[in-house]
Amino acid sequence: MEVIDIIKPENQVFSKTCLMTDATLSYCPGCGHGTAHNLVMEVIDELGIVEDTIGVAPVGCSVLAYDFMNVDITQAAHGRAPALATAISRTWPNKYIFTYQGDGDLAAIGTAETIHACNRGENIVIIFVNNGIYGMTGGQMAPTTLPGMRTSTSPHGREIETMGSPLKITELIANLPGTYYVTRQSVHTHKHVRKAKKAIKNAFNNTRLKKGLSFIEIVSNCNSGWKMNPNESNNWMEENMFPYFPLGDIKVKGKLKQKS
């Protein structure tokens, strides 16, 4: 059988979701943001909730998320996405509200808003993409930068003595009573993508059931900031990021998972 016989509309098993616009993604080649955007939109499409979904875009690499995601979406001041999402969810309690934030937005300038929104247990979904660096501004050190990792503002590697330890914000907020579902996923291989999609679907279902706040961290690469090619950066992420930021569910149905 020739390839031309297979390529027919009735045989199509996967294509880009209609909830992503035709705009070319502004991300570097191989960046996990693109996959994460697509996963969120695919889940919204599959659940059939596009009419009732409102997103909040952050400041950072993903500031242009409103150009790529074909849903109702607004954009918050730097780090204030959870505060804006709180307002929207209290105004329209039956809508599905999600924020999409990076580590500079959520774990640095927006720490207060994040922690208080999580502590209040707002009925929203927070998607947190953690790549351990400030990508958009030129690769400066972020709170989540690993010890010894070189960035443009820590050219000899991050020193714990002077610069402190990486912030495990996901573990931090998992200990707050308001959060219902807290998990850490990744999108660099097909297995991880499928798991991450399941987690995102779970989070939106929690919103539907009004269970409270669902928080999904996606550990991602930043190949430009890390100065590697995409596949090298994915391998580097597996070797170095995952021991510090272990993947898996941290809090399920409001109960912390015991570490075995």
Place this chain on the structure above:
Amino acid sequence: MAKVKGAIVVDTETCKGCEVCIPVCEEKVISMSTEVNRKGYHYAYMSNPDVCTGCTNCAIVCPDRAITVYRIKI
């Protein structure tokens, strides 16, 4: 054993040549073209179409969703 055959179509203008699809393809179907698209990226293409099973692994890791997958039972 039920056999399936697949095929992929790469949107060559959307592909940014990141090569993330290559290690996830267990059948080693995808290679990078020597030609470039309008933006100057070497795009992915199906170099070994006979063994493609249409598993969609390449498409779901593609950040730009440049890959469309087709599958047929034979």
